Amino acid sequence: MAERVVDRQNQYLRIEGVTKRFGDFVAVDNVSLGIFKGEIFCLLGGSGCGKTTLLRMLAGFESPTAGRILIDGQDMAGIPPYERPVNMMFQSYALFPHMTVAANVAFGLEQERIARPEIDRRVGEMLDIVKLGEFAKRKPHQLSGGQRQRVALARALVKKPKLLLLDEPLGALDKKLREHTQFELINLQEQLGVTFVVVTHDQEEAMTLASRIGVMNKGQIVQVGTPTEIYEFPNSRFVADFIGSVNMFEGRLIEDEPGHVRIRCEELDTTVFVSHGISAAPDARVFVAIRPEKIEMTRGQSADGENCVGGVVREIAYMGDLSVYLVRLDGGRMVRVTIPNIERHDERIVWDERVVLRWQPSSPVVLTQ
Amino acid sequence: MVAAPYLWLFVFFAVPFAIVFKISFSYMVTTQPGYAPLFEWIEEAQRLVATFNVANYQVLLQDSLYLSTFLYSLKVAAISTVLCLLLGYPMAYAIARSAPTTRNLFLMLIILPFWTSFLLRVYAWIGLLKTNGVINNALLALGVIDQPLVLLYTDFAVYVGIVYSYLPFMILPLYSNLEKHDLTLLEAASDLGARPVKAFFKITLPLSMPGIVAGCLLVFIPAVGEFVIPSLLGRTDQLMIGTVLSAQFFGARNWPVASAVAIALLLLLLLPILLFQRYQQRELEASRR
Structure with a gap:
């Protein structure tokens, strides 16, 4: 074009x-x-x-x-x-x-x-x-x-x-x-x-x-x-x-530096590290938005550290080109993850498997309104 | 159940029509029932004799009275139809474009006169139009005229009567058509550069043709055969065909000629009805997706 x-x-x-x-x-x-x-x-x-x-x-x-x-x-x-x-x-x-x-x-x-x-x-x-x-x-x-x-x-x-x-x-x-x-x-x-x-x-x-x-x-x-x-x-x-689908988590700003921020999210039971600064008052209530395709999903028992949570697969929607997974976090919250179906006979993650979800520090968007 | 309308039409239209058609070929007799039978069994000759009288139709063609009343009736009906259209279209348009709540009120007002007898409403016009009637007295009182106008027993009075009586039959089909119009078509026309008047003539008017045709037929057809209005309000030197028909039936008691007049009138009206049918058929095919 x-x-x-x-x-x-x-x-x-x-x-x-x-x-x-x-x-x-x-x-x-x-x-x-x-x-x-x-x-x-x-x-x-x-x-x-x-x-x-x-x-x-x-x-x-x-x-x-x-x-x-x-x-x-x-x-x-x-x-x-x-x-x-x-x-x-x-x-x-x-x-x-x-x-x-x-x-x-x-x-x-x-x-x-x-x-x-x-x-x-x-x-x-x-x-x-x-x-x-x-x-x-x-x-x-x-x-x-x-x-x-x-x-x-x-x-x-x-x-x-x-x-x-x-x-x-x-x-x-x-x-x-x-x-x-x-x-x-x-x-x-x-x-x-x-x-x-x-x-x-x-x-x-x-x-x-x-x-x-x-x-x-x-x-x-x-x-x-x-x-x-x-x-x-x-x-x-x-x-x-409104645009696309998104996972939204409420959190509290605990570290606010020009180059990065840390947000404590009770729903995720972890701290989200974001590799860009935002403009918000310290200790402010903020929202962390993560797109489903920006989350990596691997098999695993426990998750330690920032930008990393554990859960169990509850629903899978096979869309052909990609699959949508609904993962229930240990805290009870549901998270949407989309995985492209690259291989045809891959040993795909199935229902009720324990998984670990991870994302890049650049992936979350921090919203104050 | 499907046969019910056909049965209805057969009993109340086809059979009476056949009877009238039969009478139109009979000879008039002074004894009851007023006309001679078409088929008669002659005992002496031992045979069935059929007597057809086409003179009833010849009379229609030869007597200039019939021709002139036919033509006059067509003229009156045509002019009344055009007047109804010119008056009714803006009214139907205004009703169709008004707010839904006022729309029902207006429709009610259009239908309301039907609650009074047709005959009474026509009689009322005599009181309005006569020499010392309401209109003349009002105009004299206002000083608009010095002498009463001759309004009653004129063509004018007939037009007033017919237009007044038949206007709802023009407005209702027009309204039901105009009300269904998609107004975004007018917005589209405006968007493409057409001023409102132009958009009306290019979009609204052509799309309301089925309503115009239906309304015109509903006024024209009964107006041609109208006899109450011209008898009460019209000229005495020029009759309408409906008046002649009723005079032949009830006055002269010449049922055969009256029947011939009725058949001729029906044939005359068949033409616009057939045209309308063909038009509707075409519309139906055009709207089928």
């Missing part, structure tokens, strides 16, 4: 302190964001977190209660959807059922003063890009889900918007098709140089699509970063828990 051209100097879309209230309910709470030209920015969050409301404000279907939205430096306040330089791909696709595929795609161009031959040329071109040339005369109900999704994409892209908003673009597709479409979407984005703002509740979708992710919770953006940053360095328990 070619390196995406993201112009980090050019904040094409600026969201400044945007709030949206519906009666007493605060759907979007003082959100500020800058989105660069040419990137794929994912707004990720659970249902009701305000991500869709934010997207609808960008499209112009809702107006902010407070704050400003600037697209290419222009304040969008009071500008109706039909005059905004953005297009949206709807979650339901919202294809016009009484029009053919070609007429659906042509609709946007017909609203501008463009000559018919030019419209036909651009529609044909766009349908070729999404590989739907032969379906031009079909009606939406004669298409499969994947084909409809591509019509919706073609219809939104044919006007050559600088900014494309996508609401759960892959939500209605089955798993195999999603993966395929995901990469097609990225290729298309690179090819056309459009800035994408994608709303999704699916972290996998966000991880593969996005150049940056904004995690939303209760109307607020809680963290913005690249997929790696979000996954490896979550800034809060919410983000650590």
Whole structure:
């Protein structure tokens, strides 16, 4: 895949302190964001977190209660959807059922003063890009889900918007098709140089699509970063828990040095040594988050020392490429460990075996909020 | 159980239709039951004699009265239908787009007049439209006019009566169509650069065609055969076909001609019904996934 051209100097879309209230309910709470030209920015969050409301404000279907939205430096306040330089791909696709595929795609161009031959040329071109040339005369109900999704994409892209908003673009597709479409979407984005703002509740979708992710919770953006940053360095328990799975242990800061910290975790009955400094008050209550794939598991009776605990295997879920183990620690706490299935006939650890869990000092993330 | 609707249709539609069809080919007689039998057993000749009288239909074609009433009825029904559509569409649209709680109230108001007798409601218009009626008196009192307007016994009065009586039949199918529309389609149209008016004509109007067709037929078909409204409110020099029909049946007691008129009217109305059926069939096929 070619390196995406993201112009980090050019904040094409600026969201400044945007709030949206519906009666007493605060759907979007003082959100500020800058989105660069040419990137794929994912707004990720659970249902009701305000991500869709934010997207609808960008499209112009809702107006902010407070704050400003600037697209290419222009304040969008009071500008109706039909005059905004953005297009949206709807979650339901919202294809016009009484029009053919070609007429659906042509609709946007017909609203501008463009000559018919030019419209036909651009529609044909766009349908070729999404590989739907032969379906031009079909009606939406004669298409499969994947084909409809591509019509919706073609219809939104044919006007050559600088900014494309996508609401759960892959939500209605089955798993195999999603993966395929995901990469097609990225290729298309690179090819056309459009800035994408994608709303999704699916972290996998966000991880593969996005150049940056904004995690939303209760109307607020809680963290913005690249997929790696979000996954490896979550800034809060919410983000650590929301993205991927994580083992979270409560502890007390007992040693706080610039280069390392020690945390006493009662649940683990051991001390966690972390090879990076954190900013927290001494003796503070903190949380240690360790991803399941960052834990090593070996057979063994007892565990001594830091970053090392003993337990018994209680559950195994074989996923093909990897296996998920649930290990019950001697203190009673369950820990999730994932082990890649490298060998086929390995003597794998089985139920009720005693194991020792270990992790690198660099692996845990210490969270204070 | 499946046969029940067919049985119903057979007993209350097919059989009466056959009887009317039979009578339409009979000769009129002054004795009971008012028409001669089609088939008669002649004892002396020992044979069955069938007597068909096509003159009843010839009368319809030759007597210009029938042709002009047919045409007038079609004209009145067509204009009333268009008026109902122009009035009913915005009303149905407003109801479909209103909040769910007020929506039920509006629907109730549309249906409420049915709680009063149809005949009474038409009679009430006489009181409103007559020379010293409510409307004229109000306009005179306000000084808008110096002389009472001639409202009653005019085409205008017939249109008022028909539009008033049949408007709910236009609004209800339109409402049930408009209410089902997916509003994100309008958002999509707006997003693609269409102003609201353009989006209405490009999206909402074409998608409401089934409702428009259903509403128009529900108004047009009964309006063509309407006889109460034109008899009470309409002109005396120009009758509608329904009035002629009832006059032949009850006034002249010429059942054969009246039956022929009824059959001709039915054939006339069959055309729009068949068109509607074909349209529905097409819609059904289009919506099948």
